[in-house]
């Protein structure tokens with residue numbers, strides 16, 4: 001191959017690049033990396049002449065378990081209507097009405113779509129069931145496809161519970177959590193003071209603490225629609241990641257910089273809701289750990305494309321192509337507390353994404369062109 005990006009800091013530059021490279025796989029792991037001229041013999045070879053190979057993209061934020069269509073809501077966004085989370089109820093109604101087989105079919109198709117664009121590790125949230133049985137079902141179906149499943153019963157207060165928010169939070173931390181925890185690794189909450197549907201700081205703390213007590217690990221939707229407590233709550237509770245981070249104060253940046261919590265940026269959301277982009281440069285300059293993910297969902301971004309997220313990060317958020325690629329691989333892996341993916345040093349999972357191009361620079365350069373795909377070994 002023309003260029004191999006390993007993210008191994010002992011190799012060239014921050015991306016650990018090897019030119020005219022080869023990589024040897026044994027079982028599902030990387031066994032050897034180096035110059036093609038020095039490669040050991042192998043039983044089977046793939047001819048990737050002239051191409052670039054990068055670590056499989058790690059999509060650490062998606063909401064793939066849903067039915068129904070909200071394209072009219074997207075059209076309204078394009079004419080300037082703001083997003084406040086109210087449309088989630090539309091997806092909830094359609095998702096509850098779908099059969100297991102329908103949902104499984106939609107989910108399988110969306111995961112295949114992600115792989116066909118280079119994503120090899122995929123996190124999937126619940127959040128369109130919002131009752132005990134439908135949340136547990138969403139997670140059970142997602143678990144058929146990934147170990148990175150996230151319980152998001154606290155996505156919004158569903159329409160039938162709006163008269164009594166605290167009873168709904170009781171349900172989330174009670175029977176719903178009990179039914180969902182066996183199918184989930186993570187717990188998440190939409191913490192947002194500027195949405196009438198999402199959760200306050202106190203409600204969010206209660207949900208996350210209950211999840212942690214049940215053995216789940218925390219991640220947070222925070223600071224998406226305006227300034228708010230999400231980032232600081234995520235840091236306070238040692239969450240692996242706080243996602244969106246569109247509106248940050250200096251205190252938020254300081255809190256993130258002094259923590260292990262990753263700031264996950266989702267520029268497809270700002271693109272698809274016609275909103276201002278987060279200031280990635282400010283985070284990177286403060287040494288905050290940054291990840292990039294798709295946030296594929298029916299409301300704020302129905303795009304499953306990590307190459308698009310990388311292109312937007314470069315074009316709109318001031319990241320270099322190298323920073324953006326690293327955020328979508330190593331950074332997202334860190335946000336999932338995974339050290340076996342996101343890089344291609346010996347011992348890592350052999351999750352390879354092939355570019356129909358000679359260099360990783362072509363990911364943002366060839367925006368909109370499907371040059372990336374996960375390699376089926």
Ligand SMILES: N=CN[C@@H](CCC(=O)O)C(=O)O
Nearest residue numbers: 088190221295297298299300
């Ligand atoms: N903000 C909360 N959840 C999703 C949107 C969900 C929806 O509108 O259906 C997000 O990450 O943007």
Ligand SMILES: [Zn+2]
Nearest residue numbers: 061063221295
């Ligand atoms: Zn989300």
